[in-house]
Amino acid sequence: xxxxxxxxxxxxxxxxxxxxxxxxxxxxxxxxxxxxxxxxxxxxxxxxxxxxxxxxxxxxxxxxxxxxxxxxxxxxxxxxxxxxxxxxxxxxxxxxxxxxxxxxxxxxxxxxxxxxxxxxxxxxxxxxxxxxxxxxxxxxxxxxxxxxxxxxxxxxxxxxxxxxxxxxxxxxxxxxxxxxxxxxxxxxxxxxxxxxxxxxxxxxxxxxxxxxxxxxxxxxxxxxxxxxxxxxxxxxxxxxxxxxxxxxxxxxxxxxxxxxxxxxxxxx
Numbered sequence: 001x002x003x004x005x006x007x008x009x010x011x012x013x014x015x016x017x018x019x020x021x022x023x024x025x026x027x028x029x030x031x032x033x034x035x036x037x038x039x040x041x042x043x044x045x046x047x048x049x050x051x052x053x054x055x056x057x058x059x060x061x062x063x064x065x066x067x068x069x070x071x072x073x074x075x076x077x078x079x080x081x082x083x084x085x086x087x088x089x090x091x092x093x094x095x096x097x098x099x100x101x102x103x104x105x106x107x108x109x110x111x112x113x114x115x116x117x118x119x120x121x122x123x124x125x126x127x128x129x130x131x132x133x134x135x136x137x138x139x140x141x142x143x144x145x146x147x148x149x150x151x152x153x154x155x156x157x158x159x160x161x162x163x164x165x166x167x168x169x170x171x172x173x174x175x176x177x178x179x180x181x182x183x184x185x186x187x188x189x190x191x192x193x194x195x196x197x198x199x200x201x202x203x204x205x206x207x208x209x210x211x212x213x214x215x216x217x218x219x220x221x222x223x224x225x226x227x228x229x230x231x232x233x234x235x236x237x238x239x240x241x242x243x244x245x246x247x248x249x250x251x252x253x254x255x256x257x258x259x260x261x262x263x264x265x266x267x268x
Contacts, residue, residue, distance in 0.1 A: 059165055060209055103227055
């Protein structure tokens with residue numbers, strides 16, 4: 001062993017005949033014994049999660065895995081069309097699109113709710129109390145011209161993931177303050193903004209993860225982990241039933257070229 005610096009880790013290590021992961025023998029104690037969702041959460045927490053935490057975490061992963069032909073899926077399929085020799089490129093292209101409009105809402109909502117809860121001197125003990133907190137949170141966000149993450153959806157008038165994840169969190173005894181505040185925002189926001197919008201699944205996922213003990217600064221990572229499975233499925237389907245070339249040709253055939261010297265449209 002060299003006399004250089006030591007680099008600490010409590011995750012994984014190996015020697016000539018064994019592999020150790022999280023303090024356990026990988027072959028004998030992890031493989032075939034621990035599900036991937038539990039293992040992923042265990043790696044993040046660096047302690048074995050409780051069954052309720054695993055159930056909530058895996059429910060969030062399932063809720064975010066795939067939503068059809070969203071930009072992340074299209075990017076993955078188009079990259080596969082261009083470079084079928086690079087599966088990793090296609091998957092990476094899909095994941096790189098996870099940001100403030102797609103997938104990032106999970107992080108944004110979880111942190112938004114957690115900050116609001118942190119500012120409370122005492123947690124409300126009933127629904128009316130949470131409604132009062134929600135009114136303050138929504139009013140403040142509106143006054144500051146901030147978007148309220150987790151509120152509204154481009155497709156759903158009622159997002160079925162919200163109620164289901166709330167049920168799972170309650171069954172796991174992990175329906176905590178972020179979930180309470182999220183539900184309260186859903187109840188009272190209409191009286192403040194003048195219209196009623198649905199709570200969305202990405203937002204409730206962030207609330208549930210925070211209440212389940214998932215680190216706030218890694219929330220987007222949970223969404224990206226979920227979407228990796230969905231993107232891989234999109235690529236697998238593209239291989240068997242390709243549509244990316246039709247997408248490309250559809251755009252190519254509708255190109256409206258404008259001479260830049262005569263284009264008078266405004267640019268911003």
